[in-house]
Amino acid sequence: MSIKSLIINPGSTSTKIGVFEDETLLFEETLRHSTEEIAQYATIVDQKDFRKNIIIDLLKEKDFDINSLNVVVGRGGMLKPIPGGTYAVSDDLLEDLKIGKQGQHASNLGGILAREIGDSIGVPSYIVDPVVVDELIPTSRYSGVPELPRTSVFHALNQKAVAKRYAKEIGKAYDELNLIVVHMGGGVSVGPHKQGKVIDIFNALDGDGAFSPERAGAVPVGALVKMCFSGQYTEKEVYKKLVGNGGFNAYLGTNDMRDVEKMVDEGDAKAAEIRDAFIQQMAKNIGAMATVLDGKVDQIIVTGGISYDKAVVAGLKAKCEWIAPFTVYPGEDELLALAQGALRVMTGEEKAMTY
DSSP states (O other), X not given: OOOEEEEEEEOSSEEEEEEEETTEEEEXXXXXXXXXXXHTOSSSGGGHHHHHHHHHHHHHHTTOOGGGOSEEEEEOOSOSOBOSSEEEOOHHHHHHHHHTTXXXXXXXXXXXXXXXXXXXXXXXXXXXXXXXXXXXXXXXXXXXXXXXXXXXXXXXHHHHHHHHHHHHHTTOOGGGOEEEEEEESSSEEEEEEETTEEOOOOOTTTTSSSOOSSBOOSOOHHHHHHHHTSSSSOHHHHHHHHBTSXXXXXXXXXXXXXHHHHHXXXXXXXXXXXXXXXXXXXXXXXXXXXXXXXXOOSEEEEEEGGGGOHHHHHHHHHHHTTTSOEEEEEBOOHHHHHHHHHHHHHTTSSOOBOO
16 A cells, blocks of 8 residues: 655745655745744744644645645754654654754644644654764764864755665665765755664764855864954854855855855856865764774765765765765755655564663
8 A cells, every 4th residue: 555645845035845645755845934924923933833724724725634644754853863754743853843952943844734634634654863863882972172063064965865865775685784874965064874873973963064055063162262262253143154044155255165166167266276176074973983993894875965066076075086976965854754764664564762
């Protein structure tokens, strides 16, 4: 029997939904919300009914029978650190999404909406591999400052999805392989997947690793401290320099790699140098994570929007292909990844995780 799933991926100003039959997309839609619409609500959780109603209305417009669904899946939010996997939206998980255990983010609504819609039609609700997936080994948590432990925040959904896709394509189990997965989008992350666990990570949000289109990555710490106490910037202004206005945005005024490549093609030497610096930093991250796997790397997998950039991928291959062969899965398909996570549980391929 085929499994029909409704997938809900909320963003700050949009709600992406998809309806799948097994892994086949029946239809998808990005429902956009104006600043004025969102501004009516004091908190993210307060937006629940507004977003739920427009999802239900869209399904009616598509003449889709909501009662034909077998499962509803939401994007995971800022929960407590948890191992990777597909989680049933239990009462405890639901409560932590509502309070924002590690912060308020629109993705928290994914599981909340999935549970409410699922309960209304009597089908299970799940989340899959939220950004707070934490499988770090103890030695990966040390930073050098006890008050500042290293934490796991990264593109867990896409990293896990492409790792499992690769394993399936070569006829092996994910937990039999040692992989380095490289996600390159607005933020970047490089994860060593050791037999099904991401045992180390560069914090993709606000601290580690290579700079990205929007983020500064690791910066000279002493100079950052001096900047913070210079009196020239507020805390919010410094943070914006690191997250949002960092990386390519800071150097070239764009967060779009297509713009960067256009500059390079037009002979902009500075743009070429910055692109090469990005490649160098990403390659250093890959090399570092190879050592975490003791040099035993079966495959390097490159994914995310920037993996469409042939020059960047060629540069990484030139620097790192001696470590392991490359497989490239350009872009990211979060809706499909969420559908696949639920499908693995619904078909018995995996067991649902308990929060």
